[in-house]
Amino acid sequence: MAQLKGAAQLRKYLADPDKIVVCPGVHDGLTARMALNVGFDALYMTGAGTAASRLGQPDLGLTTVDDMATNAGMIAGLDRNVPVIADADTGFGGPLMVARTTEKYILQGVAAFHIEDQVTTKRCGHLRGKELVDVNTYCARIRAAAAARKEMGSDIMIIARTDSLQSLGYEEAVRRLKAAVEAGADVAFLEGMTTKEDMANVVKDMAPTPCFLNMVSGGVTPLVNADEAKRMGYKIVIWPLAGMTAVYLGMRDFCRELKSTGEIKERYTEDGKIDGGVGDCFELCGLSKCGEFDQMVGGTSFAKGA
Template sequence: MSQTKSATKLRQVLADADKIIVCPGVHDGLTARVALSIGFDALYMTGAGTAASRLGQPDLGLTTVDDMVTNAGMIAGLNRDVPVIADADTGFGGPLMIARTTEKYILQGVAAFHIEDQVTTKRCGHLTGKELVDTNTFVARIRAAAAARARMESDIVIIARTDAPQSLGYEEAVTRLKIAVQAGADVAFLEGMRTKEQMRQIVRDMAPTPCFLNMVGGGVTPLVNSQEAKDMGYKIVISPMAGLTSVYLAMHESCQELKNTGEIKDRYTENGKVDGGVRDVFELCGLSKCVEFGKEVGGVSFVNGA
């Protein structure tokens, strides 16, 4: 299937002992375009960012499968050569619904997604008070996703995430991840680690299964750079708040300026050009390519430019 192209590419990188996949968190088309322009080899669609950008709500399990799939598919469609790893929360229901969720992600061209063991009314992994389903329910989620993948003849990567350390302890978390791998998961994701030693230990305990590391600014897990993560043995490291935090800070600054002065002044580059003006944004989003395509196929909308 054509939808598996990016998933296959992701698997090839996972199999390369010398490489680590570093993903900035993106939550909409613009933040994805910025990350692509910088040259990242993969992107991460954040569930928290999707909730904040599409709903204006916190990450408390308020997004639906359609909110998440639509956003992930749009991001994946911007450049089919760059794999997109997406949050799939709890799978949005029982095994039948999880299979349907998996199919939707596959059809949208997503390369990988993670499913967790929180209850359906989940919350961000770096908040407190998380409630978990039992091990059998969690494993059934992974098994349902793997069955749907096989039925679709897809190569999509399934990432099993557990939030068990907070309430059930480290050993139970490892047990859950190992059973999830047996059920069809390809990558292990231990959320909410609090020490670097635990970050190293899970890689050792889950070997040879590749491990996934979540670097959240202001979260409970110690922050490390990508080289240190690689030295620890991780294969995928995400910075999910990269886009969301940047937008929050920049928008706050601009709105404060407009409120205080009545205007937002242009910023200039060293060459005296407006930096971040409207054409810069449109070009980032493919303005020239759209114009050229229109001309190539005989359209008349852009004969006088744009």
């Protein structure tokens, strides 16, 4: 099987000692298009955002592998040169199911995904009351993903996430991550850290394995900017709620305006143009490129414009 362009690019980023990958969380085509337009090196498909946008449900393990893989594939397909890192929850079952999940993510063009050690009925890593599987079950998930990757001839990256810090403490969390790396994971992800001390220490304790940092607004982990994360030694930092929070705030305000006034007033840029109109949205999603492609191959559907 041909190697994934996104995975190869992500591996190059991680091999660069001066590089830190900062990913905005995206959950649909529009939020992904905006992040690509701004010029991010990589994107993160959030599981919480996928649950909220596709199902209108909280992040409580309600999404299926098809919900997640299909959404990740759509996002990855917008630009194959930009790596997409995707949430894969617990792998959605036992080792056989984890292997199937891995195959689906590979076929969808995902560059990397993370698998955690919660029970199948999982919850957001920044909620209370998380339940865990034992370390052997966790490592079986990682080995299943690694075996499926090898069988597919893929270079997709496996990120091992542990949610054990909350209930089992730091030392056990690091032990689990080291066991996961031995089982075939490429990157370590300690979720739910509550102090900068733990944030800095896990990078040192997991070296030379690259570490992954999750920045959740309103969550339990102290927020740091990219420069501080880089000084700590992190290689990947995600802001998973970027898209979801923007939609939440924007849609809330527009709906309140429409409900209270009966209209939504147009917004304008500094140079007097309508900001965020239908033309802007369509152009962001590739309107001109579609027309150019149609004409290039001899089509006439857009000869008079669109």
